[in-house]
Amino acid sequence: MNEYAKRTFLKAAVGGVVSLATAALWTSSAVASKAFAVVKSDAEWRKILSPLAYRVLRKEYTEPPFSSPLNDEKRKGNFVCAGCGQKLFNALTKYESGTGWPSFWRPIRGAIGTKADYGLHLPRIEVHCSRCGGHLGHVFDDGPKPTGKRYCMNGAAMKFEPV
Numbered sequence: 001m002n003e004y005a006k007r008t009f010l011k012a013a014v015g016g017v018v019s020l021a022t023a024a025l026w027t028s029s030a031v032a033s034k035a036f037a038v039v040k041s042d043a044e045w046r047k048i049l050s051p052l053a054y055r056v057l058r059k060e061y062t063e064p065p066f067s068s069p070l071n072d073e074k075r076k077g078n079f080v081c082a083g084c085g086q087k088l089f090n091a092l093t094k095y096e097s098g099t100g101w102p103s104f105w106r107p108i109r110g111a112i113g114t115k116a117d118y119g120l121h122l123p124r125i126e127v128h129c130s131r132c133g134g135h136l137g138h139v140f141d142d143g144p145k146p147t148g149k150r151y152c153m154n155g156a157a158m159k160f161e162p163v
Helices: 004-032 042-048 051-059
Strands: 077-081 086-088 112-117 124-129 135-140 151-155 158-162
Touching: 042 051, 051 135, 086 151, 086 158, 112 135
Parallel strands: none
Antiparallel strands: 077 086, 077 158, 112 124, 124 135, 135 151
16 A cells, blocks of 8 residues: 555544544433433432443443343333333333334333434434433334334333333
């Protein structure tokens, strides 16, 4: 490779890294800059959440597939945020997606927010609780009718409240 080609390659590589870093900073600050109704310090979140729920809700961790007992939850009721208790999904909208995570075709109106997520270097839509900003999972366009959406949620981010 000649010197010109090396310089061109390096400029393109640096430009790509800067673009990805800028996108990551922009998207990660999108939720951080929003004012949520429930705000706690990191220490307060650690105190009220299980270690796994803390990692999922506050650090955007993904639990292992097929690890949540909420996968098998079939009663009538609501799935609520494990951080603040806000109702997120009615059990009537839950379905078996085969992915290993609780999946829903529609959230409760106003219960969630979304942002672009480039964490795997692929654009995805991250879903968070609109009340506390806790990370819940991601939404995809391969779900069932009537919405065609698959809200693929971490069970550790939620609790179930039967009715």
